[in-house]
Amino acid sequence: MASIALPRVQVVRPLAHLLCALPLCWLAAHAALDLLGANPVEKAIRFLGDWALKFLVLTLAITPIRLLSGWSVLARYRRMLGLWAFAYALLHLSGYVVLDQFFDWKNIGYEIVKHKFITAGICAFILLLPLAATSTNAMIKRLGGRNWRRLHYLIYLAVPLAAVHYIWMVKAGLAQPLTYFVITLLLLGCRAVYVRRR
């Protein structure tokens, strides 16, 4: 069976990468054709943030889905989804720093301190940094599986923080940001139940 499963992963993996890159391609194409509307900077930044959060939630969903369905193959895609989430988060933050603020570090610092939605967003991003940095096999080996796993519990903090960042940003229409937040809590709740049963 293993001889069959292996080529399947080899085929699926590039396809999965392609799928994860699709939103980025959509954005690039719309930006190139000037189809992002009157405020392309805001549109691009929100689009990237939205996809960062989608990928974060998807990453969190892998383990519960695996446990419920028994599809152990899913575990192979968790790191990939996490890294794509980080990529979208990095582009989202870069969009804010470069396109929105144009490297106005003084003002960026002020916003981080003064405005809680920016604070939550930057905290979520900072929590993702060590996770992305230790995502290689070599780093897992260096840290040891136990320490590595402990470090990566940070995602349990980062995702709800990212959802709160979204909730605090909107002026009205809490339905969508609250949906992300509730799904995040449900996914974390699944883990709590599983850990207690074990």
Add this chain to the structure above:
Amino acid sequence: MLIRTPNPIKSSEITPRQVYLGRREMIMGAAALGLLPASLRAEPFANLARNSFSASEKPNDYKDITHYNNFYEYGLDKEDPSANAPGRLKTRPWTVTVDGECAKPGTVDIDAFLKESHLEERIYRHRCVEAWSMVIPWVGISLGDWLKRFEPTSKAKFVAFKTLYDPAQMPGQRSLSSFHWPYAEGLRIDEAMHPLTLLCVGIYGETLLPQNGAPIRVVIPWKYGFKSIKSIVSVSFVEKQPRTLWNDAASNEYGFYSNVNPTVDHPRWSQAKEHRIGEFGRRPTQMFNGYGDQVASLYAGMDLVRNF
């Protein structure tokens, strides 16, 4: 009160007439062929006077002004109003009821109003509370001149405005149930009577499109955009400060006055700078949106941090 008139705008800074005439021909052509519903048609006004209050900045593109809108009756996204309002909002017949503390209350028909009014163009800066801004060539008349016809009494301390309430025409009034519909706004009587305050019926020399608050709205250029209420059907002279939709929704974030003020942040974001649509980066926001010379005296002695 000292009213300074800014430098007249250079004609080279305005969209060339043939450019918008060309677009107009295209729109009118499509309308004539029956490709566009009646409410989608923007019709040109004749003999517009340019008002001396006009800003000297370059107006934003017509496309941006008509496709980047906050009009929650038609959805939360900026593109929603231009997608959803045309075809839904019926702008004829349309009347505005004027009542309350005045000697001559009445109901005004929009077509009669347009026929008898000497419309003028005013190019105003428009600053949204969300920290973006535009420059818009509005068409209308001084709200104060119009209000005087109804002879407000000494009890008229405020003016309350209401948008149409009809969930069949404005689906957001049903789906966004957390708001107290209809949209309501208010001004102090001296703010309403101020010569800058505009009763507006058009943009770029043509009738307002539904997404911009057709057929008639108010524009107060020194206040955040949400004070400039759209598609009004009711104007009331009242003694007490009226309720407003955004103040009801979040009184700590949206004050009754909501004067543009770079030194008083929104609780959740900075108001010091703004993103001018069509530009890159952010420019500093001006006190009273740059209309301080004309309006600062209205608020002499007031604590603008508390009365945000």
